[in-house]
Structure formats: structure tokens, C-alpha cells
Amino acid sequence: CPDPGALLGEVSREPLEEGRGGTWSAAAEAELLERRAHFFATVQEHYFEEPPRIERGWRHHLVDTRGRVYLDMLNNVTVLGHGHPALSDAVHRQWRRLNTNSRFHYASVVELSERLARSLPDGLDTVFLVNSGSEAVDLALRLAWATTGRRDVVAVEEAYHGWTYASDAVSTSIADNPGALASRPPWVHTVAAPNSYRGRHRGAEARRYGPEAAERIAELAARGTPPAAFLCEPFYGNAGGMPLPDGYLEQVYAATRAVGGLCLADEVQVGYGRLGTHFWGFEQQGVVPDVVTVAKAMGNGHPLGAVITRREIAEAYRSQGYFFSSAGGSPVSSVVGLAVLDALRDEELQANARDVGGHLKNRLHELAHRHGLIGAVHGSGLYLGVEFVRDRTTLEPATEETAAICERLRELGVIMQPTSDRQCVLKIKPPLCLTRDGADGFVAALDDVLTHGW
Ligand code: PLP
Numbered sequence: 001c002p003d004p005g006a007l008l009g010e011v012s013r014e015p016l017e018e019g020r021g022g023t024w025s026a027a028a029e030a031e032l033l034e035r036r037a038h039f040f041a042t043v044q045e046h047y048f049e050e051p052p053r054i055e056r057g058w059r060h061h062l063v064d065t066r067g068r069v070y071l072d073m074l075n076n077v078t079v080l081g082h083g084h085p086a087l088s089d090a091v092h093r094q095w096r097r098l099n100t101n102s103r104f105h106y107a108s109v110v111e112l113s114e115r116l117a118r119s120l121p122d123g124l125d126t127v128f129l130v131n132s133g134s135e136a137v138d139l140a141l142r143l144a145w146a147t148t149g150r151r152d153v154v155a156v157e158e159a160y161h162g163w164t165y166a167s168d169a170v171s172t173s174i175a176d177n178p179g180a181l182a183s184r185p186p187w188v189h190t191v192a193a194p195n196s197y198r199g200r201h202r203g204a205e206a207r208r209y210g211p212e213a214a215e216r217i218a219e220l221a222a223r224g225t226p227p228a229a230f231l232c233e234p235f236y237g238n239a240g241g242m243p244l245p246d247g248y249l250e251q252v253y254a255a256t257r258a259v260g261g262l263c264l265a266d267e268v269q270v271g272y273g274r275l276g277t278h279f280w281g282f283e284q285q286g287v288v289p290d291v292v293t294v295a296k297a298m299g300n301g302h303p304l305g306a307v308i309t310r311r312e313i314a315e316a317y318r319s320q321g322y323f324f325s326s327a328g329g330s331p332v333s334s335v336v337g338l339a340v341l342d343a344l345r346d347e348e349l350q351a352n353a354r355d356v357g358g359h360l361k362n363r364l365h366e367l368a369h370r371h372g373l374i375g376a377v378h379g380s381g382l383y384l385g386v387e388f389v390r391d392r393t394t395l396e397p398a399t400e401e402t403a404a405i406c407e408r409l410r411e412l413g414v415i416m417q418p419t420s421d422r423q424c425v426l427k428i429k430p431p432l433c434l435t436r437d438g439a440d441g442f443v444a445a446l447d448d449v450l451t452h453g454w
Contacts, residue, residue, distance in 0.1 A: 024065035029053065032065075047417045049407065057082025060431045060438050062415060071442055073416040076383070076429035079272060079297040080343045087300060090339040091332055099332045102129070102325060108334035115341050116308055119279055121288045126314040128307040129329025129337075133268035133295035134162025136305040137231070139323070140291045141166045143309055144229035144262045147316040151187045152225045154217055154256070156232040158193040158239070158421045161266055170231055173238050173421050189227065191216050194248055195239050197376050197387065198395045206245040213248075214255035221259035229291075230256040231264040234281035240385020240425030242378045249285040262313070265289035268305070269383075272297035273344055273432060276354030276381025284380070302336040303327070349432035353381040360384060360428070360439040367443065371450040373398055384428040385419065386446075397424035401454065405446075408454040412445040 024032075032053070044051035053065045059081035062070045072082070080087065098106065113127035130136050145151060155161070155170040162168060169185050191213035193199055196206035213230075220227055230252055236242040253263040270281035271294045282289055290313060295305030305328075317323065327333065344350065361377060361384055368374040375389030388398035388405070402418045406426070409416060419425040430438070 024055070029065050047406075048410075052410065052415065059083070060434045068413070070410070070413050070415045071430070071438055071445075073414055073428055073430045073442055075431055076269060076274065077296045077301045079274065079349065079432045080300050080340060080347070081431040081433040084300065084339075084343060086343055087302075087336060087339045090335045091302075094332050094335040097331075099330055101327065102329050106331050106334070108331055108338060109329045112329070112334045112337040112341075115338065116294075116306055119341075120292065120308055123288070123310050124292060124308050126309055126311045128309075128314070128323055129333070130295075130305045130307065130325050131303040131328050131333075132162070132305050133266075133293065134164040134167045135325070135328070136268065136293035136295050136307050137161045137167035137170070137264075137266060138164045139307045140231070140264045140266075140293050140309075141170070141229065143291055143307065143313050143317050144264065146320050147262060147313050148228040148260060150226060150228040150261075152189060152220060152227045153187060154189045154191060154213075154220070154227045154230045154261075156193055156213075156236075157190045158195075159233060160238055160420070161231065161268075189216070189220060191252075193239065194236060194244050195242065196245055197239070197242065197378065207247065209245055210248040210251035213252045217252070217255040217259060217261070226259040227256065227261045229262045229264050231266060233266045233268075233270060234285055234289075235270040235275060235380070235383065237269045237383075238419055238421050240378050240387060240419045240427050241380070241383040241429075242385065243380060244285060247285075249282065249287040253287050253289070262290040263287070264291045264293070266293050268293055268295045269429075272340075273350030273353055274381055274383045274429070276350060276357050279350060298340060299333065299336050300340045302333060304329075304333045304337055344432075347433065350381075352434070353432045356434050356436055356439050357381040357384065359436050360434075360443070363439065363443040364446075367447055367450065371447075373401060373450060378425070379428070382428070382430055382432055382434060386426040386428065388424050388426070397422045399423045402426065404454040405449055408449045409445055412448065414442055414445045 054062045055065045056063050060072050062072045116127050117125045128139055130139060153170060155172055157172045160173045161171045169188050172190050192209060194209035196202060201208045217227060236244055256263050265282045267281055273279050275281055278284055291307060291309045293307050298304050298306060364377040364386055368377055373388050374386055375392055375395060376387045378385040388402050390396040390398050402424045406417055416426055419427050
């Protein structure tokens with residue numbers, strides 16, 4: 001676990017001002033707690049008995065108002081790490097020059113769109129800039145509706161794609177959407193979650209998910225409701241970071257295209273190098289989608305997202321009106337997007353995700369040999385999941401244990417949370433600048449909790 005004394009000096013290059021940076025008085029903190037009644041903190045209170053009062057961050061560390069330093073194993077938004085100087089410099093410079101709504105052409109928006117298009121396979125060359133993952137998924141669905149003139153969509157069970165109307169409708173995870181089943185619109189159809197650990201088909205049998213989903217799509221077409229789109233994450237996020245079965249996307253994309261639908265890849269959680277092996281998740285499956293959505297990592301925490309598609313799909317949408325988002329791709333957002341891409345490249349963070357993620361996964365496998373509660377270690381790069389089970393044969397989820405382990409880890413200086421479905425998988429999504437030392441610190445803390453109790 002990080003030593004607060006040693007790390008605090010590193011946490012910021014700025015001098016710590018009074019009342020900031022871990023020097024809050026008990027009275028100032030009590031006052032903040034009293035005033036927070038106006039902040040509607042549902043997700044914070046869902047995950048933490050008492051949400052940590054984080055005050056600042058540096059690289060893969062967070063610091064609370066008392067100067068306590070934590071390892072941030074939870075944050076898949078801040079890919080570059082916290083307090084990145086290149087980002088703050090770029091934002092500062094751009095704010096002084098210009099920020100406006102997105103009605104104009106300016107160099108940063110042109111360059112960001114070009115850089116995104118270049119990171120994708122040929123053909124995916126037209127970029128829409130938005131402010132979040134939910135907006136990106138909403139827009140991706142609208143593109144599919146506009147292009148095909150149809151309404152039905154096929155999504156994967158136990159998935160989360162956002163909270164706006166359309167992205168919420170295709171978010172099939174019950175845990176994330178109370179009442180979701182009752183309110184799911186009739187245009188949303190689902191296929192089984194391709195969970196190779198505890199789903200209907202396990203291990204090598206997981207290869208059956210692809211043909212089954214393909215069959216469902218053909219069936220919908222035969223019934224007169226051919227889908228406008230098939231949407232899924234190219235890496236199964238809600239299970240705690242699990243690769244899709246080999247050939248899954250190839251089979252399902254072929255079936256979707258055979259009935260004239262579009263293939264939508266939601267890269268909001270997994271894109272931008274997190275998987276270590278590739279920059280985009282769909283590359284792991286050797287397919288090319290028709291529409292890609294990205295957000296979270298794209299702005300390193302700044303509200304920024306994008307939808308990237310082929311020109312003719314964008315034109316089909318344009319024929320029905322124009323796209324406008326007040327702040328989507330604003331001058332400031334665009335320089336943030338460029339600074340993130342520069343830092344990812346210059347600091348070789350995808351390679352770091354592969355190296356440190358591989359090391360961490362090996363260390364977690366070692367822990368699994370010694371602690372029966374660990375049923376499996378999933379994932380790729382710095383998107384890993386540790387699944388806790390009460391019994392390795394029945395796979396009974398160790399839900400209460402997982403919550404208690406998270407609380408105890410926090411006491412030891414590690415911030416993380418379980419996945420929302422079943423809540424028995426520790427979701428490991430640290431900034432991509434995590435070091436091997438940081439990974440070892442986490443493993444030592446987890447070992448401690450599993451050995452001495454939670
Ligand atoms: N898609 C996926 C796969 C996500 O994980 C999320 C957020 O967790 C979203 C979309 C929605 O993104 P946002 O919270 O930026 O609206």
C-alpha cells in the first residue's frame with residue numbers, strides 16, 4: 001500500500017495551499033459534510049458506505065481531505081492518470097484563446113476528427129463529437145435507424161450503455177436499471193450474455209453463443225422485424241472484463257449484415273488501449289464495425305465522446321436533418337482530446353497496460369492458488385476482474401464478501417468497486433500509467449485481506 005508520507009510530496013507539483021491538498025481541518029471537513037445535502041449522490045452512496053472525500057490526485061493515486069493516499073484501481077475515465085500537466089496546460093492555453101459552441105470550424109476539431117479516423121480501419125472516416133458515452137450510444141442508434149429505416153435493435157443481456165432514453169433502453173443490466181425489464185421498449189431484443197465463466201455455455205462451450213445470437217437475428221428477420229442494428233461491447237464489461245468467445249463478433253456481425261442491419265461497437269469502456277493488445281476492443285475479434293462509440297478515456301475525465309462511422313451512414317442521417325451538440329467537440333474539448341491522444345502515444349500507455357496488466361494478472365493467478373474465494377481472474381491489459389465465489393463448483397456468487405473486501409481494501413488504501421451485476425467481481429480499471437509497484441501494492445493488500453479476513 002502506498003505510504004502517504006512518501007507519496008504526498010509527489011502528488012502535486014504545486015505547493016499545497018492551506019485548506020487544500022490533504023490539509024483540511026476537522027471543522028472545514030464537517031462543514032463540507034453538512035453542505036453536501038444538496039448533492040444527489042446516488043451512485044456514490046450505492047458503492048460506498050461513506051464515500052471517500054477525494055481532494056486531489058496524482059498519476060494512479062488519489063488523496064483525501066485528510067492527506068490519506070489511495071491507489072486508484074477503479075478509474076477507467078482518467079486513463080493518463082490524475083493531474084496530467086500536458087492536459088492542464090492545453091486546456092489553459094485554449095481557454096485563453098477561444099471556447100465557443102460547436103458551430104465553427106477550428107483547427108483542433110478538424111485535427112481531432114482526423115486523428116480518430118486514422119486510428120480506425122479504412123472506411124470509418126466520419127466523426128461526430130459529443131460529450132459523453134450515453135450521448136454517443138444514443139447517436140449511434142439514431143444513425144442505424146436513419147440508415148435502415150427500421151426500429152428494432154438487438155442488444156446483449158447484462159450490458160450497460162448509458163442513461164439517456166435510447167442508451168438506457170438498450171442497457172439490459174438489471175442492476176444498473178431498476179425496473180428495466182418492465183420498461184424495456186418493444187424494439188429492444190436481447191441475446192444471452194456471452195459469459196464463458198458462469199453463463200449458459202461455459203469454457204470451450206462458449207463458442208455456441210455466437211451461432212445462437214446469429215440465429216436469433218435471422219429469426220427476427222423471418223418474423224418481419226429485421227434489426228436496424230446489433231449493439232455490444234467488444235469485450236464483455238459488466239462481467240468484470242471478459243473477452244468475447246473467439247469468433248463471436250464475426251458470426252453475429254455476419255448475421256446482422258445478412259439482414260441489412262448495422263454493427264455497432266460500444267468502445268466507451270474498453271477502447272483507447274486499455275486492453276493492452278489493441279487500441280480498439282473490436283480488433284481483438286478481427287472484425288470491423290459500422291459504427292464505433294467512444295467516450296470516458298477520450299477526455300481523460302473531461303466530458304468528451306465521439307461516434308465514428310462511414311460517410312454514407314452519416315449522409316443518411318444528414319438527409320433527415322443536421323446534428324448539433326452545443327459543447328460536443330468545442331475548442332477546449334477538442335484540445336483535451338488531442339492532448340490525451342498525444343500522451344497515450346508519447347508515454348506508450350497501451351504497451352504499459354499490456355506489460356503491467358500482464359504482470360498483475362499473473363500475480364492475481366498466484367493469489368487464486370492460495371485463496372479459494374477467488375473463482376477466476378478475467379480480462380486483458382488493465383481491464384481485469386477478480387471473481388469471488390463461495391464454491392468453485394456451484395459458482396455461488398460471494399456478493400456480501402466482495403462488498404466487505406472492497407471496504408477493507410479502502411481501509412488499506414485501495415479504492416475499487418465490484419461490478420454491478422451480481423456484485424461479486426472486483427473490477428480492476430486503473431489509470432493506464434499504473435506501475436508494477438502499484439500493481440504489487442494492490443496484490444499485497446488483497447492478499448492481506450483474503451488471509452486475515454475482511
Ligand atoms: N457505454 C458503456 C460501455 C459504458 O460503460 C458507459 C458508462 O459506464 C456508457 C456507455 C455511458 O457513458 P457515460 O457515463 O459517459 O454517459
